[in-house]
Amino acid sequence: MTLEVRELSKTYGNTDALQAVSFAAYPGQTLAILGQNGAGKSTLVKILAGVLPATAGSMALDGKPMTFSSPRDALKAGIVLIPQELAYLRSLSVAENILIGSWNGQRVVSQRNLVGAAAEFAGAIGLDVDLAAPMFALTLAQCQLVEIAKALSRNARVVLLDEPTAALSDVEAARLFEVLERLRQRGVITLYISHRLDEVLTHTDRALILRDGRSVACYDTADASRGRLIGDMIGGSALDSAPVTAVADSGQPSSDGPPAALRLSAVSHRGGGLADVSVTVAAGEIIGLFGVRGSGHEAMIRTLVGLQPHDAGELEIGGVPRGPLRSPLQARKAGVAYVPGDRKKQGLALDQSLRQNLTAPQLGRFTKLGAVSRRREQEFFESVASRLRLKYATSTQPIRELSGGNQQKILLASRIYMQTPILIIDEPTRGVDVGARSEIHALLTEVAETGTTIVFATSDLGEAVSLSDRLLVFQAGRLVSSLSGADKTGANALSAAGQQFEVR
Amino acid sequence: MDPIPNAAGTKAAQSPPAAPQPSGVEPTALEAASAAPPATQPAAPTGWVVSRWRKSLVQSLGVGLCYAIVLVFFSVKLDNFVTTANVETILDGATLLGIVAVGQTFLIVGGGFDLSVGGVVPLGAVVFGTTVGRLGLVPAMLVTVVVGAGVGLVTGLIVVYGKINPLITTLGMLSIAGGAAYIVVNGQTNELTSPAAGFWGNSAPLGLQTGTWAFIGLAIVGGLFLKFSVYGRSVYTIGGNREAAELAGLRVNAIAISTYVLTAACAAFGGAIAASQLLASAPDIGTDTTLNSIAAVVLGGAALTGGVGGMSGTILGVLLLGTISDGLALLQVASFYQTVITGAVLLVAVGFSRARDVLALSSFVRRRI
Numbered sequence: 001m002t003l004e005v006r007e008l009s010k011t012y013g014n015t016d017a018l019q020a021v022s023f024a025a026y027p028g029q030t031l032a033i034l035g036q037n038g039a040g041k042s043t044l045v046k047i048l049a050g051v052l053p054a055t056a057g058s059m060a061l062d063g064k065p066m067t068f069s070s071p072r073d074a075l076k077a078g079i080v081l082i083p084q085e086l087a088y089l090r091s092l093s094v095a096e097n098i099l100i101g102s103w104n105g106q107r108v109v110s111q112r113n114l115v116g117a118a119a120e121f122a123g124a125i126g127l128d129v130d131l132a133a134p135m136f137a138l139t140l141a142q143c144q145l146v147e148i149a150k151a152l153s154r155n156a157r158v159v160l161l162d163e164p165t166a167a168l169s170d171v172e173a174a175r176l177f178e179v180l181e182r183l184r185q186r187g188v189i190t191l192y193i194s195h196r197l198d199e200v201l202t203h204t205d206r207a208l209i210l211r212d213g214r215s216v217a218c219y220d221t222a223d224a225s226r227g228r229l230i231g232d233m234i235g236g237s238a239l240d241s242a243p244v245t246a247v248a249d250s251g252q253p254s255s256d257g258p259p260a261a262l263r264l265s266a267v268s269h270r271g272g273g274l275a276d277v278s279v280t281v282a283a284g285e286i287i288g289l290f291g292v293r294g295s296g297h298e299a300m301i302r303t304l305v306g307l308q309p310h311d312a313g314e315l316e317i318g319g320v321p322r323g324p325l326r327s328p329l330q331a332r333k334a335g336v337a338y339v340p341g342d343r344k345k346q347g348l349a350l351d352q353s354l355r356q357n358l359t360a361p362q363l364g365r366f367t368k369l370g371a372v373s374r375r376r377e378q379e380f381f382e383s384v385a386s387r388l389r390l391k392y393a394t395s396t397q398p399i400r401e402l403s404g405g406n407q408q409k410i411l412l413a414s415r416i417y418m419q420t421p422i423l424i425i426d427e428p429t430r431g432v433d434v435g436a437r438s439e440i441h442a443l444l445t446e447v448a449e450t451g452t453t454i455v456f457a458t459s460d461l462g463e464a465v466s467l468s469d470r471l472l473v474f475q476a477g478r479l480v481s482s483l484s485g486a487d488k489t490g491a492n493a494l495s496a497a498g499q500q501f502e503v504r
Numbered sequence: 505m506d507p508i509p510n511a512a513g514t515k516a517a518q519s520p521p522a523a524p525q526p527s528g529v530e531p532t533a534l535e536a537a538s539a540a541p542p543a544t545q546p547a548a549p550t551g552w553v554v555s556r557w558r559k560s561l562v563q564s565l566g567v568g569l570c571y572a573i574v575l576v577f578f579s580v581k582l583d584n585f586v587t588t589a590n591v592e593t594i595l596d597g598a599t600l601l602g603i604v605a606v607g608q609t610f611l612i613v614g615g616g617f618d619l620s621v622g623g624v625v626p627l628g629a630v631v632f633g634t635t636v637g638r639l640g641l642v643p644a645m646l647v648t649v650v651v652g653a654g655v656g657l658v659t660g661l662i663v664v665y666g667k668i669n670p671l672i673t674t675l676g677m678l679s680i681a682g683g684a685a686y687i688v689v690n691g692q693t694n695e696l697t698s699p700a701a702g703f704w705g706n707s708a709p710l711g712l713q714t715g716t717w718a719f720i721g722l723a724i725v726g727g728l729f730l731k732f733s734v735y736g737r738s739v740y741t742i743g744g745n746r747e748a749a750e751l752a753g754l755r756v757n758a759i760a761i762s763t764y765v766l767t768a769a770c771a772a773f774g775g776a777i778a779a780s781q782l783l784a785s786a787p788d789i790g791t792d793t794t795l796n797s798i799a800a801v802v803l804g805g806a807a808l809t810g811g812v813g814g815m816s817g818t819i820l821g822v823l824l825l826g827t828i829s830d831g832l833a834l835l836q837v838a839s840f841y842q843t844v845i846t847g848a849v850l851l852v853a854v855g856f857s858r859a860r861d862v863l864a865l866s867s868f869v870r871r872r873i
Contacts, residue, residue, distance in 0.1 A: 305751070332753030340751045347751070349744025349811055360741040361752040363734040371732035414752070 001027045001062045003158055003189050008057035010043050010213075015433070017043040020057065021215045023208050025158075027187040030180065032200040032221065034193075035210035036233055036461055041193045044210070045160045048191070049081035050074030061157065078157035082147045082164065088135050095131040098122065098149045121149040124186075125179045141172035148179055158189045165196060166293050177203050195292050197226050197498055209233055226495070234461060234490045259319025261285070261421055261453040267303060267313035274299040274310065275477040281455070283421065286448045288468030289457040291497045296474035297457045304424050304455065305338035306331035318421055337361075337415040341426030341457075343404070347411045350400040354392055355381045357399045358414050384413050389439065405436025412440065416447055423447070425456040429463060441467050461490045473497050567803050567817065570849060571824050578831035585831060592711045598826035599719040600625065600778045600789075601796050602819065606719075606726040607770030608797040609818045611763045613730065615743035615810025618764060619674040620659060621771040622794030623681030626787045628652050628775025630688045633696055633785020641700040645776055652772020653765045655681050660761030678794065685787040693786035696779065704780035715777040722770070727815030739763060743810025792843075799850040800825055824849070 003025045010018040018040045025031045033041050046052040048059065050068030059066045061077060068074045071081070088097050093111065095118035115131045122131060127145045129138060138146065144164060151159050165173040180190055180203065194200055200207060201221050209217045209232040217232045262281040268274055274296050281287055289297035302308035303315075309324030316322065317334050325331040328338060340346035348357050359366060359377050366376045381395045388409045392402060399407055408429065415423060428444065429437040444467065448454050458464050464471055471488050473481040473496040481496035483489075578585045604621050611618050628648045636644035655677060662673045696702070704715035712720075730736035738759055742749045750756045771793070779785040803821030806813025825846060832842050 328751050328753045329755060337753070338751055340748070346745075346747050348748055349741060351811055352740065352744045356737070356740065356744075360737070360749070361754065363737050367734060371728075372734060372737055 001157060001187065001189075004060045004063075005048070006058045006060075008044070008047060008059065009055045010040075010047060010052065011055045016213050018047070018054075019213045021210065021213075022057075023215060023218055025189045025191065025206075027189060028184045029206065030184060030190040030192060030204040032192050032194060032204040032207040033210065034197075034200065034207055034229060034233055039210040039233075040213040041210055042162060043213075045081060045162055045191065045193060048074070048158070049079055049160055051081065075154060078155055079160065080151040080154060080156040080158070081160045082144065082151065082162065084162045084164075084166065086140075086143050086147055088143060088146065090136045091134055093132050093134055094118070094122075094129060094138065094146055097135050097146055098131070098153055100150065102153070118149070118153070121152045124152055125149055125182055127179075139172075141168050141175065144168075144176065145179060148183070152183075152186075156188060158191065159183060160191045162193045163195065163293075164192070165194060165199060173199070195498075197229050200229070201226065226498075227491075230491055230494050234494070260316070261318060262304075262455070263314075263316040265314045265316075267300075267310045267315060269299060269303065269308060269310050270312075272299050272302070272308050272310075273477045274303060274308075276313070277479045278313075279472065279479060279482075281453055283453055284448050284451045286444065286454045286467060286469045287456070288464045288471040289455065289474065290461070290464040290471055290493050291474035293459075295497065296477040296479070297472070298426075299477065300474070301424055301426055301455070301457050304331065304336060304422075306336075332418075332420065335421045337418045337420040337423050339412055339415050339423070339425040339428070341430065343407055343411055343431070348399050348407060351398050353396045354385075354390075354399050354402070354410060355395040358384060358410050361414050362418050380417075384410075384417070388413060388443065403433070403436075405432040405440075408432050408440065409436065409443075412443070416443075416452075419452075421451075422453045422455070425454065427458055427460075428456050428467070429458075429460070437463075461493060464493060465490050567805065567820050567824060570803075570852065571820065571827070574824065574827055574831065578827070578834070582831065582834050585834060588711065590830065590834070594823070594826050594830045596713050596716050596781075597830060598822050599713070599716050599781070600774045601793055601800060601825065602719045602822045603722055603774035603777065604767075604771050604790070604793045604797040605800040605818050605822050606722050606815065607767035608801050609726070609804075609806065609813060609815055610730060610736075610739055611767045612798070612801045612806045612808060613743050613810060613813045614739040614760060614763045615746060616663070616670050616760065616763060617674070617798055617808065618656075618659065618767045618771075619671070619794050619798075620655065620677035620681055621767065621797055622791045623678040623683075623685065624652050624655050624768045624771035625775040625778070625790030625793050626685035627655070627681045627688070628772030629779035629789040630685045630694075630775075630785045630787055631772070632776035633694055633701075633779050634688060636696065636701045636780075637698040641703050644700075645773070648772050648776045649769050652775075653769040655772075656765035656768025657761065659768065660764030663764065664757050664760050682787075682791065689785060689787055691787065693784055696783045696785060701780055702783050704777040705783065713781060715781050718773075718777060722773075723815060723819055727819075730815055735759065735762075740811055743812075745811070795850075796825055796846065799846065802850065 005024070006022050007020045008018060008022070009016065009020055021040070021044060023031070033044065035041050043052065047054045050071045050073050053069070061079070066074075066077050068077070074081070089100070092100075093114070095111070095114040096109075098118040098121055099114055111132060118131050122129070125145060125148055127142070127149055129142055135143065135146070148159065164176060168176065177199075180192075183190055192200075192204060201224060204221050206218060207221050207224060207229065208215055209229070211233065260280045261283040263279070265278050267277045273294060277296070277300060279287075289300060291297045299308060303310050304325070306325035306328045309326045311324070314321060315324070317336065320334075322334050325334060325336070331338065344350060349360070352360075355377055358381055359372075363372050366372050366380065368376065378395060384390075385392065385395070390402075390406050390409060392406065399410065402410070408431075412425070412428070425444075429440050432440065441463075444454055444456075448469075456467065458467075465488055468488070469484065471483040471493055472479055473483065473493055475497055481492070483492055483496070584590060604625060608618060608621065628651070631651050632644050632648045635647050639647065659673055659677045662668050663670050666673075704713065704718065706714045708714045708717050730739065738749070738754055741752075741754060742756055742759055746756060771790075774793070775790055778789050782789070800821035801813060801818050802808065803824060804813060804817025804819070806817065828845060828849065829842050832845065833839075
């Protein structure tokens with residue numbers, strides 16, 4: 001039973017998300033799929049699971065060609081996707097979740113009968129929980145195991161896991177690998193997306209590396225090293241042992257000159273994934289934050305914008321000591337503007353006009369005799385639009401109709417023109433085409449030159465390196481490395497972000 | 505509260521048309537641009553213009569066409585429909601619903617809605633009725649509006665800070681306020697005999713009642729306020745995307761609570777006016793305004809999801825409902841049929857708004873492909 005993928009491609013408009021990717025996987029094999037964000041990993045997995053249709057190419061299991069028009073077709077063929085965001089029925093029992101869809105062929109559902117049937121699958125992977133308990137009583141890691149048991153109950157022959165360990169503790173992850181080992185013994189093919197390279201080296205057989213939608217390499221992990229994997233992922237030369245400076249930036253008090261734009265001393269949040277972060281940022285500096293998911297850079301952003309007030313340490317903005325910021329409104333009053341990472345959900349009112357979205361955060365500045373002046377808003381909009389080279393029809397069209405890049409420009413402009421001394425940006429260019437991306441980078445650099453301090457977090461390594469003056473790398477809630485100048489390379493950043501896994 | 509450091513200073517220092525520039529981001533470029541037309545050629549707008557045109561067409565078809573059909577129908581059926589006296593009757597009759605709908609518009613545009621108005625209106629009516637004799641007109645109106653605002657404040661606090669679903673909260677407040685109205689007058693209908701009590705029923709210019717002018721004034725002020733004040737525009741932003749508004753640093757909670765206060769205050773005010781026009785305070789005045797006020801706002805093109813709508817649409821919706829009820833009364837159709845017809849009109853209008861969304865979506869998809 002072999003999974004064969006030939007010349008698989010996926011095109012969105014002008015973007016090639018996946019270009020002629022081919023590989024094969026054999027029974028009992030665990031294949032890691034590696035690559036930077038946007039390399040095409042998730043697209044590949046979604047096509048295999050029938051969630052997305054392929055634009056071209058073919059897939060075959062056991063020599064039988066497969067075409068899926070829905071996830072249901074893929075399930076019938078024995079391919080199961082375990083997504084990052086698990087979808088399960090919270091209030092139903094574990095057994096019901098394991099046997100969902102078939103419920104053991106019963107017409108009248110008997111809980112006892114179900115538990116008995118589910119026990120077989122739970123036992124096969126060593127899942128030791130009360131099968132009659134409701135799903136919400138389980139930990140995230142246990143829920144994941146339930147998903148795997150569910151896959152077994154459906155006679156899965158190929159299991160696709162999208163970053164299964166991202167949210168797990170090390171102990172839980174180790175447990176997951178035991179379960180995957182059992183799957184391997186049953187001859188199941190496992191495809192596995194992960195950013196944790198050490199995990200990949202120890203627990204998988206082969207690695208398929210994607211870059212910009214193409215498969216650039218596929219080799220046995222026994223022959224691989226961290227450096228080789230990183231090199232193939234970012235396309236540069238492999239750098240095996242990158243130096244990792246221990247905690248870097250101690251806030252040096254500037255005896256003369258203007259006060260630091262932003263200073264954090266031992267800022268921590270118990271349970272919020274931020275420990276003892278100290279950093280001093282000068283006015284006009286562009287600071288990049290980087291790390292694997294949940295390693296502390298997101299927590300630092302949340303702290304600075306008032307979404308997760310810190311509970312220890314000190315925060316100083318523009319030389320003024322501030323207590324924990326308890327709301328975005330408070331952060332704004334302290335001089336911090338925030339560009340959220342999820343443009344559509346958190347940034348824009350999609351059905352409202354371009355103009356309204358641009359001016360909404362700062363309407364007060366367009367008033368004349370107490371009324372918001374359409375004319376002044378329009379003038380402002382036009383000046384911004386030409387400055388940012390927006391492509392649009394009229395200022396009153398709903399912003400939903402613009403491309404991602406143009407939407408992002410308006411969102412950024414709505415905050416840049418608030419003229420706060422500090423601008424916090426989560427993912428400056430997510431889902432933005434290459435042209436708009438470089439325009440946005442140029443814009444931000446220019447804004448920083450006027451003295452605005454920019455702090456951004458990104459999952460795009462290239463952006464982290466090229467846009468920042470200084471790159472702060474986080475792991476396990478700590479600031480572990482501060483890279484600047486010649487040290488600020490993708491390999492160093494990745495290596496520092498993954499240090500945790502090398503040590504253990 | 506301290507001002508936003510940079511912005512305050514710049515704003516004071518600069519004069520219009522200053523789109524205030526961030527200190528140093530090429531001010532020259534910005535000035536040049538505001539003088540000249542945008543450098544970007546609007547990118548082939550035809551597809552968009554067509555979809556926009558079609559959308560607004562369908563939207564105005566919704567209420568406008570309904571209204572036209574209704575007017576034609578009644579004009580043909582009735583000899584006494586198109587008369588000055590009847591137009592006055594329609595306007596006078598629309599006063600209570602109109603005043604409630606003005607408040608409801610703020611709430612629905614902001615992404616909420618208030619079922620409790622059907623309880624606050626009678627509460628306002630009986631509070632006015634029991635106080636006007638002793639206190640006189642103006643103090644009684646003040647007391648009434650404050651009581652209404654208090655109910656709205658409680659609702660707003662529960663919804664915003666208690667994080668209890670607005671449907672449940674306002675349903676609860678509907679019951680509480682409506683019950684309180686019965687308690688205040690012990691379930692009795694009281695005639696208002698004091699000379700001041702009938703003020704809102706007095707005749708005023710153009711043959712309308714004083715109360716009707718109050719409605720017209722409130723609608724105009726409310727409409728301008730919603731459209732042009734920073735507060736009103738923020739209500740649109742919050743309705744459009746509450747999370748985004750919050751992350752942008754808007755006073756989301758304060759504004760959300762204030763819309764409940766505004767709506768309930770309007771409802772109580774409307775109740776007082778109705779009692780004054782009827783010269784009676786009864787605990788069942790305006791209990792039908794819950795459905796009708798929401799219906800009027802939705803008929804006017806607002807979306808219950810928030811962020812869309814406006815006062816002129818609401819007023820059109822109010823007049824449509826008022827015209828239907830007037831015409832049916834002239835046709836001597838029993839009033840309980842009116843409820844059925846109101847419901848049907850609402851569904852037709854919502855159907856139009858759904859059709860609008862579908863059309864908008866299909867044109868969106870077509871452009872993508």
